[in-house]
Amino acid sequence: MKYINKLLLILFVFGKIQAQTQIVDITDEHLNGSNDLPYGYYFKDLYHVLDPYVGTWVFTDGTTQLKLVLQKKMSNRNNIYFEDIIYGEYQYIENGVEKVNTLSQLNENFSDCGFYTIYGNLVVLHDSPLCDECQVGEKTLATSISHSESESSGQLLLKRITVNGQPALQASMGWRLRWKPAGTVLPPNPLPARDFILLLQP
Incomplete structure (x- = not known):
């Protein structure tokens, strides 16, 4: 009897928590990315707008190549809310030399997708400066x-596009300068700030 009572209590508490979770569509730009939301929101991909970004995408120009491998996680939890999110890793080869390769990190099972090299879910429409x-x-x-x-x-x-009838991504990469203490010496970032056109791989 004690076991049944405990089980009922757990189910009641879980149901109460679920009932308090407010679901918000990730395409709602006014809420997505806001720091003023109460705990427990769930930014859900209600209309599957993230799905077309999932896959292996490759840019090739002679001996230079950029590969992005993007995946989707449902109900990712950060410290404030839950969210459906795209995450991934990359490989960059320049003039036949591999400059960086983080693809092995996809084997990690991070509890928060913010630990992956690529992550995000902010969907911006045609009237935004980002589009x-x-x-x-x-x-x-x-x-x-x-x-x-x-x-x-x-x-x-x-941005999803089509090139010669094939699914493709237009990827625009920009980097921010970061303050570092005087005398700090770090290797340069090998990834250029530029646009790439990547084709979806079978």
Whole structure:
């Protein structure tokens, strides 16, 4: 009888917590990314807008290559709320030399996708400065990107396009300068701040 009472209590508490979770569509730009939300919100991909970004994407130009591997996690939990999110890792080869490769980190099972090199779920529409060349109805996914060795971080904007009938990504990479104490010497960030066109791999 004690076991049944404990089980009922656990189910009641779990149900109460679930009932208090307010679901918000991730395309609601006014709420997504806000720091003023109460604990327990769930930014859910109600209309599956993140799904087209999942996959292995490759840019190739001679002996230079950028590979992005993007995955989706449902109900990722950070310290404030739950969210559906795109996360991933990358490999960059320049003039035949591998400059950086973080793809092995996809084998890690981080509790928060913020620990991956690429992560984000901010969907911006044609009337946003982050989607400056978007037509009405088009959207861009804004994510974060980092390079640990140079302690660099930046923004990676991803827009789904079609190239010669193939699914592709227009990836715009920009990096932020970071303050470092005088005398700090770090290796340079090998990833250029530029646009790439990456094709979806089978």
